[in-house]
Amino acid sequence: MLCCPCWNKLYQKGTKSPKLQPGKEPWRKENVVADPPSGRTALRMVNVEKYFGLVCALKNINLEVRQNEIVGLIGDNGAGKSTLVKILTGVFPPSGGELYIADKKVDIGSYSVKKAHALGIETVYQDKSLGEKQAMWRNFFIGREMTYPLGFIKVKEEKRIANEIMVNTIGFRGKGIGVDSRASVLSGGERQGVAIGRAMHFEADLIILDEPTVALSLKEVRKVLNFVHKIKDSGKASVYISHNLADVYEISDRFIVIDRGEIVASIVKAEISLKELDQFLLEYSHGLKDRVEP
Amino acid sequence: MKRRTSRLAFMGKIEGLPVAIVLAALYIVLIFAAPSVFTRYRIYMSFFQTVPPMLVLGIGLTFVITAGEIDLSFPAVVALSGFVFTWVFKTLHAPWLGFLLALASGALVGYINGLLVARLKVPSIMATLASQFFWYGVTILIAGGLQIDVQSVTTTLIHTIFVGRLFKVFPVQALWSLAFAVFAWFILNRHRFGESIMFIGDNAEVARVMGINVETTRIKLFTMHGAIAAFAGLLLTLEINVFFPTQGEGMLLPVMAAVFIGGTSIAGGFGVMAGTFFGSYIIGSLEAGVVATGIGGYWVQLVEGLVMAASVIINVVIAGEGVSFLSRSARKWATAGRGEAGGESGDTGG
Numbered sequence: 330m331l332c333c334p335c336w337n338k339l340y341q342k343g344t345k346s347p348k349l350q351p352g353k354e355p356w357r358k359e360n361v362v363a364d365p366p367s368g369r370t371a372l373r374m375v376n377v378e379k380y381f382g383l384v385c386a387l388k389n390i391n392l393e394v395r396q397n398e399i400v401g402l403i404g405d406n407g408a409g410k411s412t413l414v415k416i417l418t419g420v421f422p423p424s425g426g427e428l429y430i431a432d433k434k435v436d437i438g439s440y441s442v443k444k445a446h447a448l449g450i451e452t453v454y455q456d457k458s459l460g461e462k463q464a465m466w467r468n469f470f471i472g473r474e475m476t477y478p479l480g481f482i483k484v485k486e487e488k489r490i491a492n493e494i495m496v497n498t499i500g501f502r503g504k505g506i507g508v509d510s511r512a513s514v515l516s517g518g519e520r521q522g523v524a525i526g527r528a529m530h531f532e533a534d535l536i537i538l539d540e541p542t543v544a545l546s547l548k549e550v551r552k553v554l555n556f557v558h559k560i561k562d563s564g565k566a567s568v569y570i571s572h573n574l575a576d577v578y579e580i581s582d583r584f585i586v587i588d589r590g591e592i593v594a595s596i597v598k599a600e601i602s603l604k605e606l607d608q609f610l611l612e613y614s615h616g617l618k619d620r621v622e623p
Numbered sequence: 624m625k626r627r628t629s630r631l632a633f634m635g636k637i638e639g640l641p642v643a644i645v646l647a648a649l650y651i652v653l654i655f656a657a658p659s660v661f662t663r664y665r666i667y668m669s670f671f672q673t674v675p676p677m678l679v680l681g682i683g684l685t686f687v688i689t690a691g692e693i694d695l696s697f698p699a700v701v702a703l704s705g706f707v708f709t710w711v712f713k714t715l716h717a718p719w720l721g722f723l724l725a726l727a728s729g730a731l732v733g734y735i736n737g738l739l740v741a742r743l744k745v746p747s748i749m750a751t752l753a754s755q756f757f758w759y760g761v762t763i764l765i766a767g768g769l770q771i772d773v774q775s776v777t778t779t780l781i782h783t784i785f786v787g788r789l790f791k792v793f794p795v796q797a798l799w800s801l802a803f804a805v806f807a808w809f810i811l812n813r814h815r816f817g818e819s820i821m822f823i824g825d826n827a828e829v830a831r832v833m834g835i836n837v838e839t840t841r842i843k844l845f846t847m848h849g850a851i852a853a854f855a856g857l858l859l860t861l862e863i864n865v866f867f868p869t870q871g872e873g874m875l876l877p878v879m880a881a882v883f884i885g886g887t888s889i890a891g892g893f894g895v896m897a898g899t900f901f902g903s904y905i906i907g908s909l910e911a912g913v914v915a916t917g918i919g920g921y922w923v924q925l926v927e928g929l930v931m932a933a934s935v936i937i938n939v940v941i942a943g944e945g946v947s948f949l950s951r952s953a954r955k956w957a958t959a960g961r962g963e964a965g966g967e968s969g970d971t972g973g
């Protein structure tokens with residue numbers, strides 16, 4: 330399996346660029362942003378940047394996710410993927426730039442997780458999707474409880490819906506797991522199932538999956554991938570982040586490569602094979618200097 | 624993966640049952656050991672009089688510990704709120720104003736604690752420790768180190784309402800604290816705020832990405848705890864009709880013990896209100912109980928320690944992990960010599 334290419338930072342001079350048509354190299358600046366918008370976009374980021382103090386985590390992020398498009402986000406550790414995800418999902422605001430969701434401009438100052446949820450963005454995280462000691466029904470509705478006017482939770486209602494999701498959408502048949510079980514009794518795959526089922530229940534238009542298959546067994550990885558296929562079939566969009574190139578390649582329509590806080594390539598799947606993509610990433614990381622000025 | 628349930632597990636399902644059993648056992652032992660005291664109602668009336676302030680403090684602390692934080696400043700709030708109330712009562716003769724201002728003073732202390740913890744990211748144990756010293760200092764300073772006698776408060780309505788005697792014997796504060804415990808249970812287990820607290824205590828990062836405003840919730844939590852501690856201070860001051868600058872001192876550890884033997888996790892993530900309720904009565908009954916048995920004052924602490932340890936062990940065992948640990952160990956011992964016993968392996972198909 331071609332996973333986790335060796336992303337060492339050896340800048341060897343004279344390394345050849347990948348063999349692609351001259352002028353059409355995906356890492357060329359004009360090609361990066363040149364994807365013509367066809368139809369409506371689920372998400373558009375314009376010149377987004379993020380600073381932590383003086384440290385620049387992201388800059389010049391111009392990114393588009395069209396409706397019904399699965400975008401694979403690829404990048405080394407520390408490249409800025411997680412920061413990008415957290416900006417998209419409203420965990421923290423960007424330092425600058427513009428954000429459009431479903432073609433509507435979002436006020437980045439007041440953007441929050443709640444707003445993102447309201448705008449139809451759901452996220453499945455690698456490991457921080459569920460509260461371990463909390464009952465399943467609480468995990469489904471945390472952050473957007475169904476409540477009576479004074480803020481008291483409609484427990485029966487929440488449990489009923491949680492049960493429906495668990496049985497119908499996720500397909501839990503495990504004995505002894507119910508809406509009252511604590512999340513800690515679930516296996517890694519079951520946890521992702523819950524997080525994904527939650528995202529589906531809230532009818533997201535854009536689902537962000539942040540390394541959803543890390544630490545899963547092969548069978549469970551297959552389930553997650555099948556789910557992403559389902560996203561595509563149901564006409565929704567998704568951003569898929571993973572280290573596993575084979576997975577990303579299988580489900581994505583387009584790949585965006587991010588490095589050191591910048592988008593360095595946007596490649597349509599039809600233009601590249603898995604082998605070429607892997608080769609490109611390898612050579613790219615070795616021959617970093619070659620790409621800067623085309 | 625098999626999900627084993629133990630025969631003892633049902634006890635963990637009913638909130639606070641294990642610690643209630645400990646309390647019942649304690650009273651049975653005391654009735655046999657000191658029948659002359661524990662078969663009469665007077666000792667119970669005295670418990671209903673002394674335990675409520677501690678119970679109210681324990682309820683507040685249960686919220687804080689559930690959120691994975693700690694608050695050591697509540698004894699100082701007990702003193703400060705007592706001072707504010709008695710001072711306003713003495714100088715302005717306005718008991719209700721004093722009551723409100725006392726609650727507000729507690730909330731203010733809590734709010735500052737919350738700012739320190741949530742905004743400045745000072746660890747709560749350090750922030751509230753400093754805050755305890757500071758507010759005790761402030762109280763002693765403005766009180767001039769003197770106690771304030773408010774004997775005349777006994778004639779006021781506020782006294783009758785909060786610490787009066789029902790049928791001339793039953794301390795009303797026992798009912799207030801019970802009602803408060805029930806209300807707190809609903810806030811923790813059935814309210815959005817309580818759910819946020821549990822998720823923050825469980826994993827603040829999960830809470831954050833799921834859309835909970837962690838900082839604001841923490842500030843609200845500490846503010847609420849300050850006001851609750853002030854209420855406890857008011858119950859105490861009204862009951863004894865006097866403010867003294869060191870009141871509340873010595874309550875820190877018993878209240879924490881009451882919360883922990885009630886089964887609330889020090890790691891945060893869940894809180895057991897019913898456990899805190901029974902735990903407070905265990906802690907509040909122990910000292911008088913052990914003295915009444917006549918085995919001698921030197922035994923008091925030893926017995927207290929034993930009862931606390933027993934309660935905590937029962938809670939841990941019944942919480943499930945302990946049960947499976949015991950049964951695993953038992954199987955290991957049973958199959959010793961035949962190599963490994965029951966390694967937790969396997970994969971869920973479902």
